[in-house]
Amino acid sequence: MERELIIEKLTSIFHDVFGDNSIVLRDDMTAADVENWDSLTHMLMITKVEEVFGIKFKLKELNKLKMVGDLITIIESKLQ
Amino acid sequence: MTFTSFEFLLFFPVVVLLYNIIPQKLRVWYLLVVSYVFYAFMQPVYLVLLAAVTGITYGFTRWMGATDDDDKKKRIMIWGIILVLLPLFFFKYYNFVNESITALLTAIGFHTAIPKISWMLPVGISFYTFMSIGYLVDVNNEEVEVETNIGSVGLFLSFFPYILSGPIERAGNMFPQLKKMPTSQPSDLTAGLKLMLWGYFMKLCVADRLGIYVDAVFNNFVNHNGTTLAFATLLYPIQVYADLGGYSLLAIGAARCMGLKIIPNFNRPFFATSMSELWRRWHMSFINWLTDYIYTPLSFALRSWKIWGIVCALMLTFLVSGIWHGAAITSIVWGLVQGVYLSLEALLQKKRSSMESKHNLNKKWWYILICCVVVYLLFAFSQIFGRCATLSDAWIVIRKIFNVRGSLFEEVTTYGWFSILILFVKDFRDEFFPNQFRLFESSHIVIRFISYAVIAFLIVSIGVLDGGQFIYFQF
Amino acid sequence: MKNEWLKLLVKVLVFCVLLISIDFGYGKICRYMEERSTVHNPTSFTAEYTMWHVNEDVLIIGASEAQHSYVSKILADNLGMSVYNCGEDGQFFYYQNAMVNGILDRYCPKLIIWSVNPSFLSFNPLAKERIGALKPFADENAYCRDMLRIKSKYEPLKIKSSCYVYNSDILPFVVSSISNPVTDNNWGWVPSNSKASPPEIKEAKYVNETDETCLSIFDLTLSRLKKNNIDVVFVFTPSYETGVYDTLDSYHSLLNTTNKYGYPIIEDLYHHDTLMDSTLYRDNMHLNKEGAVLFTTMLTEKLNYK
Numbered sequence: 001m002e003r004e005l006i007i008e009k010l011t012s013i014f015h016d017v018f019g020d021n022s023i024v025l026r027d028d029m030t031a032a033d034v035e036n037w038d039s040l041t042h043m044l045m046i047t048k049v050e051e052v053f054g055i056k057f058k059l060k061e062l063n064k065l066k067m068v069g070d071l072i073t074i075i076e077s078k079l080q
Numbered sequence: 081m082t083f084t085s086f087e088f089l090l091f092f093p094v095v096v097l098l099y100n101i102i103p104q105k106l107r108v109w110y111l112l113v114v115s116y117v118f119y120a121f122m123q124p125v126y127l128v129l130l131a132a133v134t135g136i137t138y139g140f141t142r143w144m145g146a147t148d149d150d151d152k153k154k155r156i157m158i159w160g161i162i163l164v165l166l167p168l169f170f171f172k173y174y175n176f177v178n179e180s181i182t183a184l185l186t187a188i189g190f191h192t193a194i195p196k197i198s199w200m201l202p203v204g205i206s207f208y209t210f211m212s213i214g215y216l217v218d219v220n221n222e223e224v225e226v227e228t229n230i231g232s233v234g235l236f237l238s239f240f241p242y243i244l245s246g247p248i249e250r251a252g253n254m255f256p257q258l259k260k261m262p263t264s265q266p267s268d269l270t271a272g273l274k275l276m277l278w279g280y281f282m283k284l285c286v287a288d289r290l291g292i293y294v295d296a297v298f299n300n301f302v303n304h305n306g307t308t309l310a311f312a313t314l315l316y317p318i319q320v321y322a323d324l325g326g327y328s329l330l331a332i333g334a335a336r337c338m339g340l341k342i343i344p345n346f347n348r349p350f351f352a353t354s355m356s357e358l359w360r361r362w363h364m365s366f367i368n369w370l371t372d373y374i375y376t377p378l379s380f381a382l383r384s385w386k387i388w389g390i391v392c393a394l395m396l397t398f399l400v401s402g403i404w405h406g407a408a409i410t411s412i413v414w415g416l417v418q419g420v421y422l423s424l425e426a427l428l429q430k431k432r433s434s435m436e437s438k439h440n441l442n443k444k445w446w447y448i449l450i451c452c453v454v455v456y457l458l459f460a461f462s463q464i465f466g467r468c469a470t471l472s473d474a475w476i477v478i479r480k481i482f483n484v485r486g487s488l489f490e491e492v493t494t495y496g497w498f499s500i501l502i503l504f505v506k507d508f509r510d511e512f513f514p515n516q517f518r519l520f521e522s523s524h525i526v527i528r529f530i531s532y533a534v535i536a537f538l539i540v541s542i543g544v545l546d547g548g549q550f551i552y553f554q555f
Numbered sequence: 556m557k558n559e560w561l562k563l564l565v566k567v568l569v570f571c572v573l574l575i576s577i578d579f580g581y582g583k584i585c586r587y588m589e590e591r592s593t594v595h596n597p598t599s600f601t602a603e604y605t606m607w608h609v610n611e612d613v614l615i616i617g618a619s620e621a622q623h624s625y626v627s628k629i630l631a632d633n634l635g636m637s638v639y640n641c642g643e644d645g646q647f648f649y650y651q652n653a654m655v656n657g658i659l660d661r662y663c664p665k666l667i668i669w670s671v672n673p674s675f676l677s678f679n680p681l682a683k684e685r686i687g688a689l690k691p692f693a694d695e696n697a698y699c700r701d702m703l704r705i706k707s708k709y710e711p712l713k714i715k716s717s718c719y720v721y722n723s724d725i726l727p728f729v730v731s732s733i734s735n736p737v738t739d740n741n742w743g744w745v746p747s748n749s750k751a752s753p754p755e756i757k758e759a760k761y762v763n764e765t766d767e768t769c770l771s772i773f774d775l776t777l778s779r780l781k782k783n784n785i786d787v788v789f790v791f792t793p794s795y796e797t798g799v800y801d802t803l804d805s806y807h808s809l810l811n812t813t814n815k816y817g818y819p820i821i822e823d824l825y826h827h828d829t830l831m832d833s834t835l836y837r838d839n840m841h842l843n844k845e846g847a848v849l850f851t852t853m854l855t856e857k858l859n860y861k
Contacts, residue, residue: 019433036433038356039371040390040426043379047386059380060221063372086709266563494726525566533573540718541581541725546687 006075009052010068017045027069053079081121082244083330084283091118096337100264107261108231111239111338118240119203126202129167130238136163137212138233141219145226157220161213168209171201176407204243206404210369211237215251217373224251232258241331245324247345247365254340262339274520274532275333278506281535282326284543285499290319292544293492298467301477305486309477315492316467317460318500321349324363343368348507353451355421358459366404370397390426395419405466410474414465421458495542502538582717585728589691589721592731597739599731602650605641606657606692612636614658615743616651617670619644620792624842625668626851627742633855636665640743647682648675648769649702652776653689656698663783668854670792671820673800676769676808677762690720705768746844753833759798765808773809777816787818788858791825793850795836821857824850 007025015021018036031037037045049071050056055078065071081087095114102110120127140160144153169177185191215236218224227233236254237243297304297312304312328345335342345365352358359367375397382389395416402415425432441447461478468474492500509517519531593603601622613636615625621642631638641654651669658664686706689699693714703710713719721728780787789809800806813820824830830853835846842850 019430019437036429038360039375039379040356040394040422041429043376043383043390043393044386046380047383047389050383057380059377062376062380063221063223086707086713266559269563495723529566529570529573532570533577536574537577537581537718540578540716540722542723545719545722546684 003072003076006053006072006079010049010072010075013045013048013052017041017048025068025072027067027072029068030066049075055079081118083327083334084280087121092334092337096264096269099338104261104263108229108235108258112231112235115235115238115240115243119238119243122203123200126205129202129205130208131234133164133167133208133212134230134234134237136160137215137237138227138230140216141226141233142228144216144219153220157216160216164209164212164216167202168205171205173403173407204245207246207248208237208243210248210404211250214248214369214373218251224255227251227255239335241334242342245327245331246363247328247331247343248369249342249365250369253343257340264337264339268339269337272333272336272338275329275336277333277532277535277539278520279326279329279333280539280543281499282322282329282503284326284539284545285495286503287319287322287326288544289496289499289542290315290322290492293490293496294319294467296491297489298477301468301473301480304480304489306480306482306484307486308489310481311488311490313460313464313467313477313481314457316463317350317456318503320463320466321346321362322503348511350456351452351507351511352455353448355418355425355455355458358455359418359422366401370401374400387427391423394422394426398422408469409471410465410468413471413474414462417462417465421462499538499542578717582721585717585721585724586691588728588732589724592728595734595736596731598737598741598743598745599727601641601643601743602646602654602688603691605643605654606696607661609639609641609658610662611639611742612665613638613668614664614666615640615642615668615670616655617642617792618647618651620794620841621670622743622745623747623837624792624847624850625670625744625854626746626847627744629848629851630668630855630858631742634666634858638742640741640745642670642743642745643688645681646685646688647679649682649686649705649772650688652772653686653692653696653699653702655776656779657692657696659779659783659785660696660698663785666786666788667780668858669787669789671789671809672791672794673803673806673809674762675805676765676773676812677805678764678766678769679762690714690722691724693720744847746847747837747841748844751837754795754836754839756831756833757796757839759794759796759800761798761800761803761805763804765805770808770812774812774815777812777818780818781816787816789813789818789820790854791820791822793824793827793830793842793846795831795833795839797826821854824853824857827853829853 011023011025014023014025014034018034018041020035023034026033031042046057046062053075055075057074061074065074081091099107099110116127116130119130137160140156140163144156144160147153147156215224215233219226227236232255235258236249236251239249239254242249294312294316297308298316301309325346332342332344343365345363347361347364349358349361352361375393378396379390379393382392385392396419398415398419399412400415401418402412405411405414436442436447464477465471465474468477519527522528522531589600589603590607593600593607597604597608613630613634615621615627615630615638617625619642622640622644623642625640625642627638627640643650655667655669683706686702689696689702692699693703693711700711703714707713777787810820830842830846830850832846835842835849837843837846
């Protein structure tokens with residue numbers, strides 16, 4: 001899948017889970033930049049990502065995610 | 081010797097001075113010896129236990145480091161965690177579990193006589209056990225490198241500023257610093273001493289002053305009416321914040337004097353507008369530990385249950401939190417109440433968010449105020465279970481609060497109210513006007529000096545200097 | 556870098572000088588107000604009043620049970636001498652001995668009525684903690700200085716700070732200093748007007764072991780009283796409790812020491828039938844106003860008889 005399409009789908013997920021349609025994703029974006037993105041909603045977002053992209057994460061992989069760019073990269077690698 | 085004892089005031093400057101004189105290579109071992117001496121002042125016998133847990137942690141992490149097989153690594157980690165948890169279980173929970181099992185068996189007709197253990201709880205055991213477990217898991221997850229210097233591992237688990245009562249530190253934060261063991265800079269000393277000054281103020285002027293009143297009411301709750309009990313209940317969270325928050329600042333400040341940076345523990349919790357935000361500001365090192373090592377793995381495992389997976393993970397995490405706080409039913413209930421609060425919030429999150437954005441409530445001061453008050457009241461209510469010795473005591477207190485009116489017995493004293501006001505004003509300024517009205521951080525040296533002098537004067541003239549045990553001590 | 560350290564050192568020294576000056580000034584202000592407050596309101600500053608001002612013929616020494624139970628006027632009328640009740644809430648063995656010795660530095664009363672209990676010479680952690688009440692007197696009184704060392708070996712160093720010595724005292728001083736003088740018509744007795752319901756009887760808690768430090772302090776105090784020909788009567792002040800104490804080691808130490816100096820202990824009012832009436836008590840340890848009047852009347856009969 002193209003990176004732009006991943007970002008588009010991910011943006012839609014972010015809008016839905018975090019309840020804010022104005023979110024624009026950046027590679028260096030973290031939870032601190034998004035209201036309502038906390039440890040509770042984080043897992044809801046991850047579950048949605050797995051559903052939408054048809055992938056499965058490992059816990060170790062999640063722990064290594066520091067920013068949105070890392071998430072996009074790992075989705076890309078799982079889709080290849 | 082605790083941070084608020086006079087001996088510490090004599091001990092600490094000597095420790096810092098020698099730390100800076102000793103060659104950099106020897107500083108880890110020096111601080112390890114100092115930390116063990118500090119611990120020995122309280123419970124020399126349990127140094128053996130601390131050393132044993134250190135040995136197990138070091139040995140098992142080295143073993144994991146020498147293993148390539150992920151499954152084997154995981155098994156080693158699990159065995160390491162079990163071994164490290166055993167002392168905590170025996171010292172803290174054995175009698176509680178024993179009594180609970182005995183009560184259950186007696187209820188169904190079996191009479192047993194499993195002996196009780198009456199050993200004193202090793203000071204700091206809950207803290208260093210958790211730090212050890214965190215390190216074991218981090219090594220398994222390849223989040224940190226295995227530390228090959230046993231002195232560093234020993235120091236990580238026993239460092240005297242945080243061993244008694246936290247913050248619960250992480251290997252990832254401490255080991256890189258322990259490799260460098262920097263010499264103190266003037267800025268470190270200034271920053272560290274300022275933190276300690278404020279910590280002493282919070283502990284001695286606010287927490288201990290409030291403690292005298294709250295203890296007088298709760299230790300004699302049968303004789304107090306609901307009005308007084310409600311009042312003491314409302315003050316208790318401030319006492320705990322000032323106590324644990326103050327002590328954390330002392331720990332952070334003391335480490336900072338030696339150029340070591342410890343993670344913060346409190347962030348003005350009573351300005352939280354939701355319970356989840358409160359728990360991001362209250363006892364942060366503990367909640368982050370729970371999040372990383374209990375909540376995240378649980379919620380990940382249960383993620384197919386969507387929001388209900390979150391709810392289960394929250395309830396279990398806070399059940400663990402309650403158990404950590406105390407080997408009693410009241411602690412468990414306290415933890416479960418927090419879990420219920422957070423679960424309800426999670427379930428109602430979307431509705432709340434849409435209401436807030438629809439009416440732009442987040443920018444309205446009265447809405448923020450109402451949220452802060454509601455959160456505080458909910459938290460204060462839950463703390464009744466944390467404060468009372470038994471569940472029946474807690475129920476009596478709650479019933480009285482709602483049913484038994486009367487005249488208020490209030491003995492916080494003017495000193496107490498004055499100190500609470502100062503604390504509140506400072507936190508309010510930090511929260512809403514962080515760059516204005518700066519006193520400790522003023523650019524004018526005269527203002528800074530007068531501020532330090534006023535606080536130091538208040539500590540010695542109105543602080544509770546004789547007695548006053550720290551609540552989280554026997555953890 | 557050395558420059559930075561030098562700057563910091565200078566700042567620290569200046570700050571220390573600032574603190575010492577504030578401490579010194581505060582000490583002077585507190586001492587002035589302490590003296591004024593004691594004269595304005597003796598019952599609120601019992602320690603100061605006892606140490607510096609009492610000059611009555613008969614003094615009552617003890618803790619809160621003494622303060623609430625011994626009616627000075629009844630004793631004065633019956634004994635024909637001036638009486639002052641120096642009992643102080645929450646102040647036990649060490650404080651009481653310090654007060655007696657402090658008084659003896661100034662004058663010799665004719666009689667001391669000392670409220671004690673069977674475990675008076677045993678270790679009491681509260682008594683040790685509250686030695687701090689003697690801080691304001693440490694400057695002028697060597698006995699108080701020695702007592703403070705029992706609390707902690709660092710006390711002599713800590714009391715160099717006036718803020719520490721007068722810790723938590725400033726507000727009471729200010730309030731009393733600026734208020735009108737209060738006349739104490741009860742000469743130290745504080746009647747208990749509590750409306751609490753009568754207590755239920757309970758078992759007294761005694762401590763068996765004698766504390767050797769307490770024993771030696773007590774012996775020295777009695778020896779000094781004897782040298783100065785001061786009569787002393789020890790009294791087990793009534794409490795609404797039951798309990799057997801005659802096998803206690805601490806009780807025997809008390810008995811032996813008082814006998815050594817020929818000082819009697821009046822024990823028979825302790826759990827006297829007439830006084831074992833719950834309506835006479837505010838709580839298990841303290842007589843109420845009616846109880847105090849009855850008890851003091853009964854005591855004066857014993858004193859007269861003696």
